[in-house]
Amino acid sequence: MKNIKVLGPGCANCKNTLKLIDEVARAKGAEIHLEKIEDLQQIMSYGVMSTPGVVIDGKVVHAGGVPARAKVEGWF
Amino acid sequence: MSTLTDIDRMSRRPPWGWLVLGFAAWIAAYASLIPVADSAIAALGLARETHLGEAVHFFFYDTPKVLLLLTGIVFLMGVVHTFVSPERTRAMLSGRRLGVGNVLAASLGIVTPFCSCSAVPLFIGFLSAGVPLGVTFSFLISAPMVNEVALALLFGLFGWKVAGLYLALGLGVAIMAGMVIGRLGMERHLEDWVRAMQSTTPAEYVGDTLHWAERVDAGVAHVKDIVGKVWPYILAGIGLGAGIHGYVPQDFMASIMGRDAPWWSLPAAVLIGVPMYSNAAGILPVVEALIGKGAALGTVLAFMMSVIALSLPEMIILRKVLKLPLIATFAGVVAVGILLVGYVFNLVL
Numbered sequence: 001m002k003n004i005k006v007l008g009p010g011c012a013n014c015k016n017t018l019k020l021i022d023e024v025a026r027a028k029g030a031e032i033h034l035e036k037i038e039d040l041q042q043i044m045s046y047g048v049m050s051t052p053g054v055v056i057d058g059k060v061v062h063a064g065g066v067p068a069r070a071k072v073e074g075w076f
Numbered sequence: 077m078s079t080l081t082d083i084d085r086m087s088r089r090p091p092w093g094w095l096v097l098g099f100a101a102w103i104a105a106y107a108s109l110i111p112v113a114d115s116a117i118a119a120l121g122l123a124r125e126t127h128l129g130e131a132v133h134f135f136f137y138d139t140p141k142v143l144l145l146l147t148g149i150v151f152l153m154g155v156v157h158t159f160v161s162p163e164r165t166r167a168m169l170s171g172r173r174l175g176v177g178n179v180l181a182a183s184l185g186i187v188t189p190f191c192s193c194s195a196v197p198l199f200i201g202f203l204s205a206g207v208p209l210g211v212t213f214s215f216l217i218s219a220p221m222v223n224e225v226a227l228a229l230l231f232g233l234f235g236w237k238v239a240g241l242y243l244a245l246g247l248g249v250a251i252m253a254g255m256v257i258g259r260l261g262m263e264r265h266l267e268d269w270v271r272a273m274q275s276t277t278p279a280e281y282v283g284d285t286l287h288w289a290e291r292v293d294a295g296v297a298h299v300k301d302i303v304g305k306v307w308p309y310i311l312a313g314i315g316l317g318a319g320i321h322g323y324v325p326q327d328f329m330a331s332i333m334g335r336d337a338p339w340w341s342l343p344a345a346v347l348i349g350v351p352m353y354s355n356a357a358g359i360l361p362v363v364e365a366l367i368g369k370g371a372a373l374g375t376v377l378a379f380m381m382s383v384i385a386l387s388l389p390e391m392i393i394l395r396k397v398l399k400l401p402l403i404a405t406f407a408g409v410v411a412v413g414i415l416l417v418g419y420v421f422n423l424v425l
Contacts, residue, residue: 044200044201050194064161
């Protein structure tokens with residue numbers, strides 16, 4: 001069970017990232033807990049400067065733009 | 077898992093052949109712009125002397141030209157972006173003093189990937205790594221205003237001189253505004269939680285090394301992203317521009333936005349631009365047509381800068397980190413800078 005957070009104030013790219021992760025996890029049958037963080041103070045606490053950012057189990061694995069599908073597949 | 081992908085990445089060779097082919101096709105297409113537009117008119121049985129013929133020719137010449145230039149420049153910027161991440165820019169700016177720092181920040185604003193939706197995280201990220209407030213503002217003003225889409229369109233529609241002037245003056249506004257804000261010592265007008273994050277520990281930069289194949293991929297992705305988003309605006313803009321080109325009487329704009337217009341037409345243009353939130357792509361083709369009808373370039377460029385650099389939605393986002401006096405100062409200083417640019421353009425050209 002992976003705990004995944006998508007950091008972003010709510011722009012289109014953040015929603016696309018969320019959807020992509022959800023899709024890939026479903027396709028791979030991975031069990032995840034997906035969460036969207038929109039609060040700026042929380043986003044900043046991860047030290048991410050360009051959104052959307054992706055955090056898996058407390059570690060920032062991606063920042064800035066929608067990640068490539070291949071990169072997302074590598075996470076599961 | 078990660079070693080496997082690393083080997084995967086190493087073994088991919090950069091698509092140099094495709095790049096050369098694409099470049100040649102680009103040159104060939106650019107060289108045949110006028111013949112194509114001429115034959116399009118001829119095929120439709122129109123003559124350039126008629127209103128309709130002139131409008132259609134404008135459309136068939138300008139659309140491919142602008143799209144070609146845009147694709148070329150956006151691709152190059154996509155590749156350049158892989159060299160300058162926001163994290164790297166921040167590391168280069170942290171601890172810089174006013175002056176040198178502002179010049180550097182404004183210049184880096186052109187080449188660092190920037191999306192207005194991450195303006196706030198970027199702002200805080202810079203401050204928390206010891207980038208001075210004024211230097212941060214120089215970056216924040218230059219990044220959206222002097223962007224590759226605006227430059228590509230100016231280049232395509234007005235030539236390299238105007239594009240160059242816009243670049244230089246846009247940088248000038250960003251540098252000057254950042255220095256003024258820095259001198260005013262407005263740190264106390266940051267929201268409290270942001271001030272708490274301000275520190276002087278310099279940022280360290282750990283970048284991942286990309287291979288050329290991936291940089292080229294990034295260029296292609298950038299083209300798909302930007303050109304894919306912007307082309308309908310360009311088509312609509314050029315369509316509207318074509319209508320103005322063919323049908324609006326010559327010198328129609330001269331009395332409203334021309335050089336002989338009253339002094340207040342420039343501030344009025346800047347004011348009108350603030351609540352408008354658009355990208356350069358939709359406005360510029362219309363602007364070009366208006367200038368053909370006698371509008372002054374300075375007034376029109378000031379309008380454009382104001383639309384891009386001073387947008388109401390962005391200020392609402394910034395309100396989360398800045399208190400009102402600082403937002404007002406920011407808007408005021410940038411507006412004055414844009415006004416100066418407009419008057420200078422009108423005087424010089």
